[in-house]
Amino acid sequence: MNATLALIRDTFREAFARRIFWGFFGCCTALLLFLIFILRVDVVQGALATISIFGNSLPSTNVENLVQQTQSVIAMVLYFAGMALSVFASAGLVSSVFEPGRIELLLSKPVSRTHLLLGRYAGNVLVVAANILYLVVGSWVIFGIKTGVWGLGFLISSLCTIFVFSVLLAAIVLVGVIWDSAAVAIMVTFAIMILTPILAQKNTLERLLSSEWSRDVVRVLYYTLPKTSDISIIIRHLILNQPVESWMPVWSTGLFGIAVLGLGLWRFNKRSF
């Protein structure tokens, strides 16, 4: 437990030193301040609300709908832009562990390689989770106080975002273990993030493709790779209190994460430094 905490604390310290954490924290704080001071919501008769930004009023609307829509916008910005920034920042945190002169000392300690890598992985997830939760819980509280709407969908959506990040981080770990390169890890992860929304249009692609084998390739890629695009739809549904049609994108993405992280651990255990 001592070693695990030390590894997590060290990841936070490195994130602080690289100013990654502070960068995220600054962006989140700016958004929260925006919600506190700039966005004014006047609730009229408990159901209708008038929203004003920089003093300009928008037409009255249903307060719950207004809050949910705003939360879904924040969640989507966080999901796509925040995720991209997190991947960009985390790649360096993973590959720095494999630097010659640092890894030998870590490996000389009475801690198994699996423990070392999982400790670093957990630390990295927690760095990003702390920022996501800060923004989501902060804005949820602000919306709750200003409007009296306390729906849990927004909070649950943040867990989905953290979950998808942890899956992408598993890919970063695998690439980092194989190539020791933050740049390659970022490229591969971004490629996954770009490819998956395209693959999410599986049905359209299948209609457009002429050969059966190319349709098979699309199907295999779709079911194998994380379904970031499909999960973003699930997040939106959760926030808007709409039923989720299928949880397959979540569990299959989880399986991808477990498999890739397992492969990363196996490679790390086999590798000589």
Added chain:
Amino acid sequence: MSGFAINNKSGFAIETEGLTRVFRNRWANTELRAVDNVSLQVPEGCTFGLLGANGAGKTTFVKMLLSSVHPTSGTARIFGRHAQDASSRRSVGYLPENHRFPTYMTGWGMLDFYGALSGMDSASRKRKIPEMLTTVGLDERAWHTRLGKYSKGMLQRVGLGQAMLHAPRLLVLDEPSDGVDPVGRKQIRDVLQALEQQGVTIFLNSHLLAEVELFCHDVAIIQKGKLSLSGSVKDLTSSGGYRVTACEVPEALISELATRSKAHSVEHGLLELMFSTREQANSAVDSLRANQCEIESLHAIRSTLEEVFIRTVSEKPEGVTDK
């Protein structure tokens, strides 16, 4: 000494058997035998120096002991436990050669982090860190300064501190005094000597042969991955031969002894004889005494460790061929 008791029946801190590491480059279809069939035993409580030219395989050997490099074949054991077993490293402190300590850590933070990884609890770390930082000669101002601002010598000291913090029974030090000034070297030597007296096994990998000669009892020389020579420093440095001087030696005996010696000279009635082995020298003394000759002196000619090292690495080890 150590806080971690490990039952070691073998009596050896380090034991390797046929340890081999081959680096293969599949693209270029080449292979490099960085460590080739090295069998070595380092008794507990010993101060042991591993010597070798650059690229001889010393660091790869050390990395295999500490499991950062996996052996191609052979085994390595630390206090009787397989080196691949993480628990074998509970009683080991290590200072790597080209270390890259995280620059965002402070001296205190670094010891705290590596201490926790070594299995120390929070209270012991809090108690021992200031002691250790003082022992390695870092003043209080440096304790909470980031490592990025440390000089090379200070980094060596803090690195040594992290290696010793958890009171290991085996210290593996790769160039411990690299970048440290002469006063600092002496301080480090004193610290290590104190540890040696407490029964800590010290495995030193250094290019500074004078330092190894001063400090180590046993050494091994590794050349092109193979173990070329091992033994006690005392024995290895006394292998320069034996000199016997005597006077009033009859001509006939001079002629006889001259044939048995490596070299001889007669000056002002004093015969000086050089022998390769102790037995030859003893036999010559017997002959001289039997002929009522006076023995003026008898002593072993000592080589420096550097001379032994140069002599060894100049010879090609068995099975090593130049490509």
